[in-house]
Amino acid sequence: MATTNVTAVTEDLDPSVDELRSLYRQLVLIREFEQAALDLYARAQIFGIAHVSIGQEAVPVGVCSALGADDYITSTHRGHGHCLAKGADPGRMFAELFGRAAGYCGGKGGSMHIADPSTGNLGANAIVGGSLGIATGAALGAKLSGSGLVAVCFFGDGAANQGILLEVMNMAAIWSLPCVYVCEDNQYGEYTPKQAVTAGDLGDRAEALGVEVRRVDGMDVLAVRAAARGAVAKARAGEGPQFLLCETYRFLGHGMSDRDRRYRTRQEEAEWRARDPIAGAAEVLRSRHAMAVDEAAIRAEVADEIRQAIESARAEAFPDPEAVSRNVYAD
Ligand SMILES: Cc1ncc(C[n+]2csc(CCOP(=O)(O)OP(=O)(O)O)c2C)c(N)n1
Numbered sequence: 001m002a003t004t005n006v007t008a009v010t011e012d013l014d015p016s017v018d019e020l021r022s023l024y025r026q027l028v029l030i031r032e033f034e035q036a037a038l039d040l041y042a043r044a045q046i047f048g049i050a051h052v053s054i055g056q057e058a059v060p061v062g063v064c065s066a067l068g069a070d071d072y073i074t075s076t077h078r079g080h081g082h083c084l085a086k087g088a089d090p091g092r093m094f095a096e097l098f099g100r101a102a103g104y105c106g107g108k109g110g111s112m113h114i115a116d117p118s119t120g121n122l123g124a125n126a127i128v129g130g131s132l133g134i135a136t137g138a139a140l141g142a143k144l145s146g147s148g149l150v151a152v153c154f155f156g157d158g159a160a161n162q163g164i165l166l167e168v169m170n171m172a173a174i175w176s177l178p179c180v181y182v183c184e185d186n187q188y189g190e191y192t193p194k195q196a197v198t199a200g201d202l203g204d205r206a207e208a209l210g211v212e213v214r215r216v217d218g219m220d221v222l223a224v225r226a227a228a229r230g231a232v233a234k235a236r237a238g239e240g241p242q243f244l245l246c247e248t249y250r251f252l253g254h255g256m257s258d259r260d261r262r263y264r265t266r267q268e269e270a271e272w273r274a275r276d277p278i279a280g281a282a283e284v285l286r287s288r289h290a291m292a293v294d295e296a297a298i299r300a301e302v303a304d305e306i307r308q309a310i311e312s313a314r315a316e317a318f319p320d321p322e323a324v325s326r327n328v329y330a331d
Helices: 017-042 058-064 080-085 090-097 130-145 163-174 202-208 221-236 266-273 277-289 295-314
Strands: 003-006 072-074 151-156 179-185 212-217 242-247
Touching: 017 058, 017 080, 017 090, 017 221, 017 277, 017 295, 058 080, 058 151, 058 179, 058 221, 058 242, 058 277, 072 130, 080 090, 090 295, 130 151, 130 163, 130 179, 163 179, 163 202, 179 202, 179 221, 202 212, 202 242, 212 221, 221 242, 221 277
Parallel strands: 003 212, 072 151, 151 179, 179 242, 212 242
Antiparallel strands: none
16 A cells, blocks of 8 residues: 655645635644643643643644534544634633533533534543544444545544554454544653554554555644545545554643653754744745735734633533533433
């Protein structure tokens, strides 16, 4: 099976200035949302725990830009970006983080369990690898019903070592399911470097099952978008499951308590920060459109949207105590 390498900005896509502006805005929206979440967590206003994806924004934005509104995604414990890129409302997301009844899961799910069926988001999942089976099931449903929809599954390099991935990719390949497996290879699973726990190349595992693999610069939103477009088109056309291996990096710690990151060097972090996907997208805007888009204005507009989302979420009520176990167990 041929491997497609997508590494640089691809000219053939030639995104319009409006498309570029929209991609840039989404990258900034995810960054601002998560920075605000970090700040709220530090002030003990967010319940439970949260994992931010700062640095990884190009993957959800690039992939979701290749999807239709009804296509499915499943997400991970590091899922704010996937959720926002698929169209979730930041106000309802903050309401969920604040434990309010107006949140996506009635305030009971928190950061790691946001689902938004109205945008095709079948849910984030704190069980590492848990969303792989859900996406594959959604792809099976799409195939059997002839809906023409595609299911995308986001997961980390750590999750790729769970046995379920091989099981579901095997089924997806046998049945030619419209599923796109998107591995966000951010180099670490909690505090463990990938090399310590992962044999060989993750893409080779998919290739061994006859699943087409695209290896992508996950810091480049246009490269991700190009690869995702190719993969989604093939999956939708009935050509079977596809695998995107996106090389990326989380700039911060695994979770809120991981402050010193002793398992990696500041030098390594600086090298990845130099490839910041937001700065990269801004550079494309500048070079291709001669500053046609005012980055500062977009940032200010997004910061305002986030401020309003937090304010409206904070004004919402907490759930009724009697609703605590509702929708938690199957009846
Ligand atoms: C089945 C399972 N095992 C272990 C954990 C604890 N855990 C939470 S996140 C994580 C690391 C996951 O790494 P990766 O899939 O690469 O995602 P990343 O955090 O890098 O985004 C682990 C082991 C869990 N939540 N679920």
